[in-house]
Amino acid sequence: xxxxxxxxxxxxxxxxxxxxxxxxxxxxxxxxxxxxxxxxxxxxxxxxxxxxxxxxxxxxxxxxxxxxxxxxxxxxxxxxxxxxxxxxxxxxxxxxxxxxxxxxxxxxxxxxxxxxxxxxxxxxxxxxxxxxxxxxxxxxxxxxxxxxxxxxxxx
Numbered sequence: 001x002x003x004x005x006x007x008x009x010x011x012x013x014x015x016x017x018x019x020x021x022x023x024x025x026x027x028x029x030x031x032x033x034x035x036x037x038x039x040x041x042x043x044x045x046x047x048x049x050x051x052x053x054x055x056x057x058x059x060x061x062x063x064x065x066x067x068x069x070x071x072x073x074x075x076x077x078x079x080x081x082x083x084x085x086x087x088x089x090x091x092x093x094x095x096x097x098x099x100x101x102x103x104x105x106x107x108x109x110x111x112x113x114x115x116x117x118x119x120x121x122x123x124x125x126x127x128x129x130x131x132x133x134x135x136x137x138x139x140x141x142x143x144x145x146x147x148x149x150x151x152x153x154x155x
Contacts, residue, residue, distance in 0.1 A: 008037055015047070024051035042068050046077065058085045074105050076112075083115055092119040110139040114146045117153075126153050 015030035031048035034041060049064030062085055068078040083098035099116035102109055117132030130153050136146035 008034060012044070015044070019047055019051060022054075024054045027051050040071075042071060042075075049078075050081065053081060053085060058089055061085060076102050076106060076109065079105075080112065080115070083112075083119070087115070087119050087122070092122040095119040096123075108139055110136040110143050110146065113139070114143065114149060117146070117149060121149075121153055129153050 011030045011033045015027045015034065018024075018027035018030065028048060028051050031044055031051065034044045035048065038044070045064050045068055049061045049068070052058075052061035052064065062082060065078040065082050065085075068075055069082075072078075079098050079102050083095045083102070086092075086098065087095035096116055096119045099112045099119065102112040103116070106112070113132050113136035117129040117136070120132060121129035130150055133146045133150035133153070136143050137150070140146075
């Protein structure tokens with residue numbers, strides 16, 4: 001094993017450990033070290049982007065997700081996280097575009113139906129939002145988020 005491979009494995013283990021402990025800010029430097037040696041590792045880039053998202057660095061996270069999507073445009077996880085970020089940034093329409101893309105790939109993604117409903121609801125289109133929650137509930141009648149989301153929209 002080469003010295004750089006040994007460091008790469010150590011850094012990967014440490015980044016993984018910190019990420020799963022919720023120490024996202026501490027994990028990022030390890031992700032950066034790995035990406036410096038292996039810039040095309042999309043899994044590491046995803047977890048770095050996820051860490052950035054968790055600490056509120058949304059625009060930096062979007063840069064990583066966009067790089068992933070430039071290589072694998074149908075990556076549902078990256079698309080989903082972009083939707084969440086755009087919703088959190090207050091651009092519900094942009095979020096809907098990402099959830100719509102996911103649903104064009106996988107129409108059985110209950111979470112995408114639910115999130116699309118939440119974003120549409122944020123734009124004041126309540127009847128449409130309810131219909132998206134109902135789509136999620138067709139997939140999983142006990143999907144709690146969609147049940148509560150629909151109930152909230154009805155009241």
